[in-house]
Amino acid sequence: MLAVLEIKWSGIALEEWWRNEQFWLIGGTSAHLAAVLQGLLKVIAGIEISFTLTTKSGGDDNDDDFADLYIIKWSFLMIPPITIMMTNLIAIAVGFSRTIYSAIPQWSRLLGGVFFSFWVLAHLYPFAKGLMGRRGRTPTIVFVWSGLIAITISLLWVAINPPAGNNQIGGSFQFP
Known part of the structure; x- marks a missing residue:
């Protein structure tokens, strides 16, 4: 509700606010996290990390307004958001299976968990759309590492x- 009041007060359109929220989450799980880790490495270990800026071009597709979003190169910065997406998808599947196969299903607990997982996935939708691009040129290793981490x-x-x-790791089967 506070965010809605801030939007009304500042005169920002709801769509602009939503887009800002999405990119804030994407940046917070990738670039900002990497910046904090690099800052800690510099302060604690004295390791200096440098980067180079590269130019981006929209390619040959002039009809697509988001053509610049599709041109991406692999980076370790992609792994945390992909891991978050996979973890949320796994959480939804596990939540459904636990609720369906439970002796006493707790549907309200499932709906709350699924709501927040979809909320995170909706925030990461532009990242997923840019990651898949037009031709899906993301290296397989990105998905392998993200899947393993998830x-x-x-x-x-x-x-x-x-x-x-169930107090044991590895399932509910017990020897007689």
Whole structure:
């Protein structure tokens, strides 16, 4: 509600605010996170990290307003947002399966979790659209690393917070 009041007060259109929120989340999970890590490396270890600026061109497609978004090169900055997207997709699937196969389904808990996962995924939609581009030229290694990290996070979560009535890692089967 506070954000809606700020929008009305400042005269910003709702679509502009939404676009700002999306790019803030994308930047916060990739470039800002990398900047903090690089700053810590510089302060703690004295490691200096440099970068070079490159020019971007829209290519030969003049009909697409977002043609510049499709021209991307692989970077380690892509891994955290992809991991967040995969973790949320895994969380939705696990939430549905836990609710459906539960003795006492907690639908309100599922709806709350799915809502927030979709909220994060909706914020990361421009990143996913730019990542896939027109021809899907993202290297496979980006998806492999992101998938491995997402699976690791999911398994760690299940190990830390096992399903109700199961105190063991590795399933619910018990020897007689």
